[in-house]
Every structure is written in structure tokens, then in C-alpha cells.
Amino acid sequence: MNENSKPSSPQGLGMSRRDLLSVAGTALAASVPLAAISQSLPTGRSVGAASVSTSPTDISRTRRLGALEVSSIGLGCMSASAYFLPLPGRQRMIAVIRAAVEHGVTFFDTAEIYGPFVNEELVGEALAPFRNEVTIATKFGFAYQDGKPTGARNSRPEHIRQAVDGSLKRLKVDVIDLLYQHRVDPDVPIEDVAGTVKDLVKAGKVKHFGLSEPGPNTLRRAHAELTVAAVQNEYSFMERSPEGDILSICEELGIGFVPWGPVARGFLTGRFGEGTRFGSDDHRSTIPRFLPDNMKANMAFFGVVSRWAERKGVTTAQFSLAWLMAQKPWIVPIPGTTDPWHLAENLGAAAVRLTADELRQIAADLAQAPVVGPRVSNPATTHNGVEARRR
Numbered sequence: 001m002n003e004n005s006k007p008s009s010p011q012g013l014g015m016s017r018r019d020l021l022s023v024a025g026t027a028l029a030a031s032v033p034l035a036a037i038s039q040s041l042p043t044g045r046s047v048g049a050a051s052v053s054t055s056p057t058d059i060s061r062t063r064r065l066g067a068l069e070v071s072s073i074g075l076g077c078m079s080a081s082a083y084f085l086p087l088p089g090r091q092r093m094i095a096v097i098r099a100a101v102e103h104g105v106t107f108f109d110t111a112e113i114y115g116p117f118v119n120e121e122l123v124g125e126a127l128a129p130f131r132n133e134v135t136i137a138t139k140f141g142f143a144y145q146d147g148k149p150t151g152a153r154n155s156r157p158e159h160i161r162q163a164v165d166g167s168l169k170r171l172k173v174d175v176i177d178l179l180y181q182h183r184v185d186p187d188v189p190i191e192d193v194a195g196t197v198k199d200l201v202k203a204g205k206v207k208h209f210g211l212s213e214p215g216p217n218t219l220r221r222a223h224a225e226l227t228v229a230a231v232q233n234e235y236s237f238m239e240r241s242p243e244g245d246i247l248s249i250c251e252e253l254g255i256g257f258v259p260w261g262p263v264a265r266g267f268l269t270g271r272f273g274e275g276t277r278f279g280s281d282d283h284r285s286t287i288p289r290f291l292p293d294n295m296k297a298n299m300a301f302f303g304v305v306s307r308w309a310e311r312k313g314v315t316t317a318q319f320s321l322a323w324l325m326a327q328k329p330w331i332v333p334i335p336g337t338t339d340p341w342h343l344a345e346n347l348g349a350a351a352v353r354l355t356a357d358e359l360r361q362i363a364a365d366l367a368q369a370p371v372v373g374p375r376v377s378n379p380a381t382t383h384n385g386v387e388a389r390r391r
């Protein structure tokens with residue numbers, strides 16, 4: 001990055017830009033003890049005295065999502081404006097996003113529904129100075145009334161066109177780099193959705209097309225109509241469903257894969273314990289596998305992850321992200337964080353290597369401690385496998 005293009009000091013972080021960069025640099029510098037940042041982590045948890053062999057260029061090694069080329073780890077921006085509490089505050093999140101750019105992240109994820117709307121505005125503002133260096137992904141697919149989500153899906157062509165115009169305005173960009181359908185609309189044939197996005201590509205408003213949580217047939221039908229660059233599904237040690245059909249279809253068709261929830265909404269970072277309870281306004285209070293009894297049972301599963309991380313000399317967040325990246329070279333996780341220390345830690349995952357033997361052993365060990373509880377309370381509506389109806 002050109003030194004002159006760096007933003008002015010971030011505000012609202014409670015630290016100077018120089019401090020922030022030195023923290024992030026600590027996690028990225030060659031063979032620096034992670035203990036150095038662990039002492040400063042706001043959660044106070046230990047990340048061990050391990051060292052990570054990494055260099056500032058690790059994160060900049062790019063990966064391909066179809067025809068797109070992005071950093072090997074992206075940044076999920078959702079929790080800046082919604083779902084997980086406490087919210088960070090606008091200036092703090094803008095500084096976190098800009099720190100990510102400074103450290104080589106070129107892939108940023110937002111959506112119309114996050115907020116709704118305000119997350120796109122924040123991401124647009126944060127990335128405006130770097131517009132030509134970054135890939136911004138956003139999503140459409142939900143219905144609104146008087147500016148509020150109704151809970152229904154809506155991928156009707158006129159609604160997609162309207163959503164795209166709104167996203168372009170809020171992101172303050174001329175073109176959307178990657179546009180996902182956020183959830184399959186069972187009432188709209190996917191050919192109509194892909195055809196509408198194809199027209200938007202022709203009109204110069206969209207560059208690449210993606211799908212989030214599609215069923216296998218929908219994915220194939222969409223790709224036949226318009227090349228799908230990336231599928232974005234939940235995927236982590238805790239949620240392995242893409243290992244069914246979806247990853248093999250991606251491989252067959254040359255589609256990239258973007259795991260959302262790659263640290264299982266924080267669970268895989270070790271920040272939760274048996275006694276963790278979420279307030280009713282934190283989305284995690286609705287996730288069955290985080291309900292008290294399941295959380296307790298899932299600590300055995302976390303123990304496996306934790307022992308492996310220790311063996312590798314890295315944090316559980318780094319180990320979880322490295323494992324995802326080791327599955328396929330076209331997988332690009334987008335851990336969500338609103339915290340500069342966590343960002344630095346997560347980017348350190350790009351330097352962690354796992355051998356084929358280790359991957360086999362990890363799989364065998366995980367099979368001994370299955371995850372208890374589903375990822376969503378109503379799989380019929382939100383689980384992948386929902387297919388668009390045929391024309």
C-alpha cells in the first residue's frame with residue numbers, strides 16, 4: 001500500500017493509529033510471541049506463549065473466488081451494526097476496517113439487511129479512501145416495509161434492481177464488486193434472479209454474482225444462467241454442512257467458497273464458557289447450540305479444538321481459521337470482528353500450516369466429540385437446502 005494513501009488517525013479506539021498498527025504488527029511480525037498481544041487483549045484471556053511464524057506478506061497472498069482475486073482472509077463487518085452486543089460505535093469500526101486494509105485485507109463483507117442499511121453506509125465510508133484496492137461484497141434478498149425488515153424474503157427482479165441502486169448509493173461506489181443473493185427465495189425461480197443480476201452486470205452496476213446458503217440444485221441452475229463467483233455459507237469446525245454437496249459442486253464448477261461464522265460466532269475463540277448466557281437482544285441467544293445445556297455439552301468439543309491449537313502453538317481462533325483455509329485453496333473465511341486485537345490475532349492465521357496427516361488426525365479427534373444442538377432454530381426456513389422453485 002502507498003504510504004500516502006493511509007487514513008488519518010483512527011478515532012474512537014482509545015489508542016493512537018501508531019499503537020494499533022504496532023499491535024496488529026505484533027501478531028503479524030515474524031516469530032513474535034503471541035504472549036505479547038495476549039497481555040493486552042481486552043477479554044483478558046490467554047492466547048498462550050506460542051509463537052507464530054508469519055510475515056507481513058502472509059495475509060496479502062491472494063486466493064481466487066471464481067474470477068475474483070482477494071486476500072486469503074476477509075473481514076466480516078456485520079456485527080458493527082447488528083446481531084452481537086455490544087455494538088462497537090461507528091468511528092471505532094471505521095478504524096478497525098481501515099486497520100484491516102493497512103494489513104493487507106482486500107475483501108470486506110456487508111449486506112443490505114445488516115442494520116438494516118447502516119452497515120453498508122459505514123463500510124462505504126471506511127473504504128472510500130481505498131476504493132480501488134478492495135473488493136466489497138454485499139447482499140440482497142429480504143423484504144422491507146417503512147424501512148424495517150418484514151422477515152420475508154424478496155428476490156423479485158424489480159426488488160433486486162431497487163436493492164442494488166440503494167446499495168450503490170449507501171456504499172458510495174459506481175459498481176458492486178460481488179453481489180450475493182442472501183437467501184434463496186423459494187417463490188422466485190433462480191433463473192429470474194440470475195437473469196436480473198446478469199442485466200445489472202451488463203448495465204455496469206455489478207461485477208460478480210454470488211449465492212448465500214443455496215441448495216445444490218439452485219446453485220447449479222444459477223451458475224448455468226450466470227457464472228457464480230462465490231458461495232457464502234456457514235462453515236466452521238462447528239458447522240460442517242457444506243462438506244455435503246456444496247463444496248464438491250463449487251470444486252466442479254470453479255466457484256469460490258466464503259465461510260461465514262468461521263469462528264462459530266465467537267465460540268471457537270474460547271471466549272465463552274459453560275456459564276455464558278446471552279441477553280435476549282443478542283442474536284446468539286436464539287442459536288440452539290448456545291443454549292445452556294448444549295453450551296455445556298459443547299465444551300467437550302471445544303476441548304478438542306483447544307488441545308490441537310495448543311499443539312500447533314497458536315490460538316483457537318487462528319487454528320479454526322487455518323483449518324478452513326487448509327480445506328481448499330479457494331476458501332476465504334471472513335471472520336467478523338469489531339476489535340483491533342482480535343483482528344490482529346485472526347490475520348495471524350494466514351501463516352499457520354496444517355499437513356494432510358494433521359488434517360486426518362483432527363477429523364478423527366473431532367468425530368469423538370460431536371457438536372450438540374443445531375445452528376438455527378428453524379432449519380426449514382434458513383438452512384441451506386432451500387431450493388428456488390422451477391419456472
Ligand SMILES: NC(=O)c1ccc[n+]([C@@H]2O[C@H](COP(=O)([O-])OP(=O)(O)OC[C@H]3O[C@@H](n4cnc5c(N)ncnc54)[C@H](OP(=O)(O)O)[C@@H]3O)[C@@H](O)[C@H]2O)c1
Nearest residue numbers: 076077078260261262263264265266269335336337338342
Ligand atoms: N451470508 C450470511 O447469511 C451471513 C450470516 C452471518 C454472517 N455473515 C457474514 O460473515 C461474517 C462473519 O460471521 P459472524 O460475524 O456471524 O461470525 P464469526 O466471524 O464466527 O464470529 C464473530 C464473533 O466472534 C468474535 N471474534 C472474532 N474474532 C475473535 C477473536 N480473535 N477473539 C475473540 N472473539 C473474536 C467477534 O467479537 P469481537 O467483535 O469482539 O471480535 C464476534 O462476536 C459477518 O460479519 C458477516 O459479514 C453472513
